[in-house]
Amino acid sequence: MRYFESGARRLGGDRDVAKNGDSARIIVVDDEEHLREMVAEYLAGQGFDALVASGGRALDALMAEALPDLILLDVNMPEEDGFSIARRLRARGKIPVIMVTAADDVVDRIVGLEVGADDYVTKPFDLRELKARIRAVLRRTDGAAQPAANGRPIHIAENDMLIPFGKLMVDREGRRLTHQDGTEEPVTSMEFDLIEVFLANPYRVLSRDRLLELAHRKNDDPFDRSIDIRVTRLRKKIEEDPSKPQTIKTVRGAGYIYSPPKRVP
The missing domain is CATH 3.40.50.2300 (Response regulator)
Known part of the structure; x- marks a missing residue:
C-alpha cells in the first residue's frame, strides 16, 4: 500500500x-x-x-x-x-x-x-x-x-447542443451549465435532473409532487430531495434577479412553471 x-x-x-x-x-x-x-x-x-x-x-x-x-x-x-x-x-x-x-x-x-x-x-x-x-x-x-473554470473559459465546440436557460446555457450532453463566455457554473447532478424536467415541460405547471416524481429515484425520501431548496439554488444561478424570477416561476398553490424566452422567427 x-x-x-x-x-x-x-x-x-x-x-x-x-x-x-x-x-x-x-x-x-x-x-x-x-x-x-x-x-x-x-x-x-x-x-x-x-x-x-x-x-x-x-x-x-x-x-x-x-x-x-x-x-x-x-x-x-x-x-x-x-x-x-x-x-x-x-x-x-x-x-x-x-x-x-x-x-x-x-x-x-x-x-x-x-x-x-x-x-x-x-x-x-x-x-x-x-x-x-x-x-x-x-x-x-x-x-x-x-474542474471549475476559475476564470478561464471552458471551450465549447461549435456543434455542441446548447440551450438557453435563464442567463446561462445548458449543455445537455455534458450535463453542465455554462455562461455565455463558456465558463462553467457548478451544478449538482440532482439540480441538473430538475433542469432536464423543466426543459422537457415548458409552459406547463408542475406540482412539487410531480417534480419529485419526474426528477428523482422512487426510493428517495421526498423531504430530503426538497424541490423548493433546489429551485431556490437554481434561481440564484440562472435568474438575473432571483427575487423576481422570470425563467422558473412560482404558481401560487400549484407549483412551478418553466417559461423559456419566446423565439422570434
Whole structure:
C-alpha cells in the first residue's frame, strides 16, 4: 500500500483493477479511522480505486495529485466539518459528493443539500446500500469530476447542443451549465435532473409532487430531495434577479412553471 501525507492513504493501488464502471477513484473522508478503513477496504474489494483521508488537509493533499470521481464526506469532524469542505469542493467544480450524516439528523440533511451534496447516507449504513448510492451518483455525473473554470473559459465546440436557460446555457450532453463566455457554473447532478424536467415541460405547471416524481429515484425520501431548496439554488444561478424570477416561476398553490424566452422567427 502507498501512503500519502496528512493522514491520507490509498487502498487497492497495488493490484490491477478492471477498467469498468467500478474503477472510479473515490476518497473516503472521515476522522474515525476504523470507519474510513472499513469503508475503503470494502470499496477496494468491489473494484473501486479507494483512498482515505482523515480530514480536509488530507483530502487537499490527495486532490493535489489527481481529482477524484467522487468523495464520501463525513459531516462531523473536529478540524473542519464536512459542510465547510463541501462548500470548498463546490467552488472548485463538479466533484460529486455523498455526505455521511448522523442518523435522523434532519438539519444535517437540509444543510447538505444547500451546500450542493449529490446524495447522503446516514450512520449506521449498509455497505451494499452505500455501493448502490455511489454507483447511482456516478451514473448521473458520468463518473468524472469536472474542474471549475476559475476564470478561464471552458471551450465549447461549435456543434455542441446548447440551450438557453435563464442567463446561462445548458449543455445537455455534458450535463453542465455554462455562461455565455463558456465558463462553467457548478451544478449538482440532482439540480441538473430538475433542469432536464423543466426543459422537457415548458409552459406547463408542475406540482412539487410531480417534480419529485419526474426528477428523482422512487426510493428517495421526498423531504430530503426538497424541490423548493433546489429551485431556490437554481434561481440564484440562472435568474438575473432571483427575487423576481422570470425563467422558473412560482404558481401560487400549484407549483412551478418553466417559461423559456419566446423565439422570434
